[in-house]
Amino acid sequence: MDIVFIEDLRIDTVIGIYDWERRVRQTLSLDIEMAFDNTVPAASDDIKDTLNYKEVSKRLITYVSESSFGLVETLAERCVGIIREEFGVAWVRLKLSKPGAVRGAKAVGVCIERGKRPG
Numbered sequence: 001m002d003i004v005f006i007e008d009l010r011i012d013t014v015i016g017i018y019d020w021e022r023r024v025r026q027t028l029s030l031d032i033e034m035a036f037d038n039t040v041p042a043a044s045d046d047i048k049d050t051l052n053y054k055e056v057s058k059r060l061i062t063y064v065s066e067s068s069f070g071l072v073e074t075l076a077e078r079c080v081g082i083i084r085e086e087f088g089v090a091w092v093r094l095k096l097s098k099p100g101a102v103r104g105a106k107a108v109g110v111c112i113e114r115g116k117r118p119g
């Protein structure tokens with residue numbers, strides 16, 4: 001199985017369960033792995049045959065920056081849903097990090113994996 005990945009995609013948004021978090025924008029970081037057969041674009045050298053990581057990134061930047069969820073779990077699930085439904089990706093692993101949210105920790109967050117991993 002091949003992977004197309006996006007590492008440390010930083011997006012500012014409203015996220016969190018506390019009152020003060022509803023009034024500020026915080027920076028999240030997304031690490032994404034997406035299953036894709038890269039042999040086709042490797043043979044054609046044509047961007048049209050790829051899972052275009054620029055297009056996925058743009059879509060997520062728009063969605064996340066306009067969202068205002070309480071939990072990182074909810075946002076992670078929605079992002080994976082967009083990737084799978086709009087870009088036709090069968091398997092996605094997404095790590096959503098909230099840097100600096102807990103004193104003493106570099107980052108906290110969730111890592112989810114959805115879909116059937118191709119063999």
Ligand SMILES: Nc1nc2c(c(=O)[nH]1)N=C([C@H](O)[C@@H](O)CO)CN2
Nearest residue numbers: 016017018070071072073098101102
């Ligand atoms: N599992 C989770 N735990 C916590 C979350 C969350 O979204 N998922 N959120 C918070 C607060 O918003 C925190 O990030 C503020 O520092 C606490 N725990």
